[in-house]
Amino acid sequence: MVFIIIFIIISKMEISFKGKRALVTGASQGIGRDIVKQLVKCGAQVIAVARNQELLGLKDVGPIDLLVNNAGLAILGPLTEVKEEDVDRLFAINIKSLINVTQIVVKDLLARNAPGSIVNVSSQASLAGLNNHTVYCASKGAVDAFTRATALEYGPKQIRINCVNPTVIMTDMGKLGWSDPKVAGPMLEKIPLRRFGEVQEVVDAVTYLLSDKSSMITGTCLPIDGGYLSS
Numbered sequence: 001m002v003f004i005i006i007f008i009i010i011s012k013m014e015i016s017f018k019g020k021r022a023l024v025t026g027a028s029q030g031i032g033r034d035i036v037k038q039l040v041k042c043g044a045q046v047i048a049v050a051r052n053q054e055l056l057g058l059k060d061v062g063p064i065d066l067l068v069n070n071a072g073l074a075i076l077g078p079l080t081e082v083k084e085e086d087v088d089r090l091f092a093i094n095i096k097s098l099i100n101v102t103q104i105v106v107k108d109l110l111a112r113n114a115p116g117s118i119v120n121v122s123s124q125a126s127l128a129g130l131n132n133h134t135v136y137c138a139s140k141g142a143v144d145a146f147t148r149a150t151a152l153e154y155g156p157k158q159i160r161i162n163c164v165n166p167t168v169i170m171t172d173m174g175k176l177g178w179s180d181p182k183v184a185g186p187m188l189e190k191i192p193l194r195r196f197g198e199v200q201e202v203v204d205a206v207t208y209l210l211s212d213k214s215s216m217i218t219g220t221c222l223p224i225d226g227g228y229l230s231s
């Protein structure tokens with residue numbers, strides 16, 4: 001009897017995306033790759049888009065219930081050295097293609113009168129200034145603002161849209177840039193939990209926001225930052 005009750009509780013806590021179709025951009029590496037794996041594990045049929053080139057051809061993608069806008073690019077350096085082409089590339093990938101894909105998915109959801117959930121991978125850099133990140137910060141600030149405004153516009157149609165705002169995450173790229181203690185030290189000092197994030201910690205937050213467990217949450221920007229923004 002006891003076993004049966006425990007089993008029921010555990011199975012109720014599981015997130016299932018059975019019968020749902022999900023689209024994930026930036027899916028070839030790092031956070032995106034692991035989001036794809038997790039969604040498949042939860043039973044979703046996943047369309048993984050790796051390159052911006054493929055994004056542009058996204059028309060006949062079929063019905064999509066869940067969207068993760070994860071494609072992103074960072075070009076860093078002091079403002080005085082920023083080139084016009086850097087600004088164009090950052091805004092093209094971090095916000096323009098996100099708007100494009102979101103529009104395609106929202107149109108499809110509206111046409112089917114279906115509920116949906118969309119999660120944008122933003123950054124802590126949208127909510128706090130970081131050295132050498134001026135244009136990157138601006139592009140992620142645009143992601144947050146777009147998320148809020150879209151949530152307002154499509155809430156009445158039961159389309160939820162949120163973003164997650166990770167600090168430095170230990171992807172292969174994150175390890176490359178942040179393994180030197182001289183570089184990492186000053187950043188870690190500002191993170192109350194005194195460590196960088198793990199990929200799975202972003203994947204878990206994205207999964208939660210996509211699922212019905214977050215059914216009353218829309219228009220939010222959820223920091224995954226070990227408390228960085230609270231100081």
Ligand SMILES: *[C@@H]1O[C@H](CO)[C@@H](O)[C@H](O)[C@H]1NC(C)=O
Binds near residue numbers: 099103
């Ligand atoms: C989205 O991208 C397609 C393909 O490049 C383009 O034809 C369309 O105008 C874009 N829409 C928006 C709103 O940017």
Ligand SMILES: *[C@@H]1O[C@H](CO)[C@@H](O)[C@H](O)[C@H]1NC(C)=O
Binds near residue numbers: 076077078131132
């Ligand atoms: C910003 O970038 C410049 C040049 O790439 C570098 O010399 C400088 O140390 C960086 N500043 C910080 C605070 O990381």
Ligand SMILES: CC(=O)N[C@H]1CO[C@H](CO)[C@@H](O)[C@@H]1O
Binds near residue numbers: 168
């Ligand atoms: C500080 C920062 O830029 N953090 C992360 C933002 O999100 C991307 C994923 O799109 C991560 O790669 C960054 O580490």
